[in-house]
Amino acid sequence: MNQLLRNNIARHVSLSEDQLQQFHDLFEPRLFKKKSYFLSEGQICAHEGFVLKGLFRVYHVDAKGVEQVLYFAPEDWWIADIDSFSNQKPSNLFIEALEDSEVLVISRKNKDLAYEHFPAIEKLFRIMTQKTHVALQRRMIDNLSKTADKRYQDFLAKYPDLYNRLSNRQIAAYLGISHEFLSKIRNKLAKEK
């Protein structure tokens, strides 16, 4: 039983050691090289993944070819296109490894099995989805009410560890601004100090 996954689960629900092990057995480890894709637009998301090592970006590409990053997923995060995975329909997202990564993946079939056999797993994913939803609501409000400048500083404060692992282009795509403008913000902030 992987420790990172065990702690991730234990943070939300309590499961017996035996059940934890059974749940764990439904996953299989998989490696992703930097720049390889966990999921591409058009594909049906067949697996949900728990990141053990590395870093992914989950993003959308709009009609003009501009990328919007929904979130970054480093160690201890889950990756999937929920919509595509749950409803077995083609995804409109990309999930790309930004570093060589290690993931525990579970198939749709095995996840249904887990839901069926372990009510606590159903609860676990309800709670996790609620939390990510609350976080996204928070981000939505911030995007509507704060300037890019403030959002950048908030990002740095919230994800200090990610800052060194991401290019400014990636951060700009997360903040919803052009990378040129982010460069100007950085310049301005540097001068202020």
Next chain:
Amino acid sequence: MNQLLRNNIARHVSLSEDQLQQFHDLFEPRLFKKKSYFLSEGQICAHEGFVLKGLFRVYHVDAKGVEQVLYFAPEDWWIADIDSFSNQKPSNLFIEALEDSEVLVISRKNKDLAYEHFPAIEKLFRIMTQKTHVALQRRMIDNLSKTADKRYQDFLAKYPDLYNRLSNRQIAAYLGISHEFLSKIRNKLAKEK
């Protein structure tokens, strides 16, 4: 058993008539006059509500006093501050009736009871949260990639029924723009035709 609630549930999971009735018995009907609040900032969200009649707005007020609308909830929608309700912590949202409204409410205690006794209810709320999360992701992407002009037109196309029931100020607060600018967009669109 209320028909609107029955259909809302049946759309996602299947429950026996008996279980549906037992679940329904955990709710109580409540009336909200126009301009009254289902929830105010600072309060702990004690109930989750299912709107039978009327219309609510769920919004946040930022440091400058500007309101951001997270969503509108007409008939057949659920209302609550998930974060406050789940974690019993003070809310930073307002949920206000925009029309005289009728709501079925369930307390935190009764909802826990339902989760405990009916696994299908746990599943129901997992699925519903997933759906609202996917919808919010979609909206996040749109806000990052589309102009206010396009977002306004999309809003009209998506919620044609809400259009007549909301002031332009409310719609502007949802789109994340000033009401003056919305007025200019409307003017421009009217001229184009």
Next chain:
DNA sequence: GAAAAACATTGAACAAGTTCAACAAACGCA
């Protein structure tokens, strides 16, 4: 270790959206 590719920075011109102020129209209610 060199060439190619991706990344970061800067400036100038432009587009999108805000703010403030003034006024007209519609609504709520006593």
Next chain:
DNA sequence: TGCGTTTGTTGAACTTGTTCAATGTTTTTC
């Protein structure tokens, strides 16, 4: 029915952010 409040509109000046193009820097890759 009328008065006060909220809502919608418009214009001018301003701020925030984009686009494009040029230049230098760092990373990949073979």
